[in-house]
Amino acid sequence: MKILTSGTDLNAFLECIRCSEGRLLMLDYDGTLSPHQIERHEAVPYPGIREILAEALASADCRTVIISGRSISDLLPLLGIESGIEIWGCHGWERLGPDGDYTGPDLDADISTGLEEAAEWATAEGFEERLEIKTACIAIHWRGLGGKETAGIERDVGERWHEIADGKELELHRFNGGIELRPTGMNKGMVVDNLLSGSEGSAAYLGDDLTDEDAFRAISGRGLGILVSPGLRETAADVWLTPPEELIWFLERWIESCGKTDE
Ligand SMILES: [Mg+2]
Structure with a gap:
């Protein structure tokens, strides 16, 4: 655990959660x-995480939101929580409300065409096993490969997808274990901004990857940005926690500070 931004007082933040007007x-x-x-x-949750999430969902005045680059339909079986949770998937292009109401991505035709072309190219080039086609974007994964092979895939896919994206509202993003082509105009930072604008009180965002940096910047000065990672890297987050022990420690402190509906 390490405090990364001057003026951040984690203990004071945790003490303030209980008396806040709201919790996000x-x-x-x-x-x-x-x-x-x-x-x-x-990729199932660390042991204990599902139980903590269930407690958070049962808490009064605590809005709990998952914001992921996965498609929601892909995430739900892994999460193992069937109802009552709010999820923003594919970096914010789709949303599942706690009441089960779903809003899918509404993409322009040239964006959909570009994504289809990029996916077809990847399949034709032999990347089908590494290709993930999501509701609003596509990704190539290379986790588990050596550095030389990874560099080759990144170069080939990056060059071709960059050409396909040219002139369209599509952009390339690196993430931990792959590269992604996704529409411009939405990211995790925009989701956080949206959620914060409708909320009062204590807020925290926990993430690990480069795509979470938008969210860390969005919450800066308005809540706590927490990098969850085995190693420290350059980040806009306020605090660094290592998983799973420090992560669980933080989440348990958070839950303790939320009221329960059955009390
Ligand atoms: Mg992540």
Whole structure:
């Protein structure tokens, strides 16, 4: 654990949660609530996380939101929580409300065409096993490969997808274990900004990856940005926690400070 920004007082923050007007807990999934896995469909939460989330969802005046680059339909079986949770998927392009209401991405035709072209190219080039087609973006994963092979895939995919994105509202992003092509105009920072604008009181965002940096910048000065990672790197977050022990420690402190509906 390390405090990264001057003026951040983690103990004071935790003490203030209970007396805040409201509580907003925003969580990335992969690498934050679950360890990264070579097989993406095996990325289940760390032991104890599901129980903590269930407690958070049962708490009064605590809004708990998952913000992920995965598609919501892909995330739900891994999360193991069937109802009552709010999820923003594919970096904010789709949303599942706590009441089960779903809003999907509304993409322009040239964006959809560009994503389809990029996916077709990747399949034709032999990347089908590494290709993830999501509701609003596509990704190539290379977790588990050596550095030389990774560099080759990154170069080839990056060059071709960059050409396809040219002139369209599409952009390339690196993340931990791959590269992604996604529409411009939405990111995790915009989701955090949206959620914070409708909330009062204590707020925290926990994430691990480069795509979480938008969220850390969005919450800066308005709540606590927490980098959850085995190693420290350059980040806009306020605090660095290592998973799972420090992560669970923080989440348990958060839950303790939320009222329970059955009390
Ligand atoms: Mg992540």
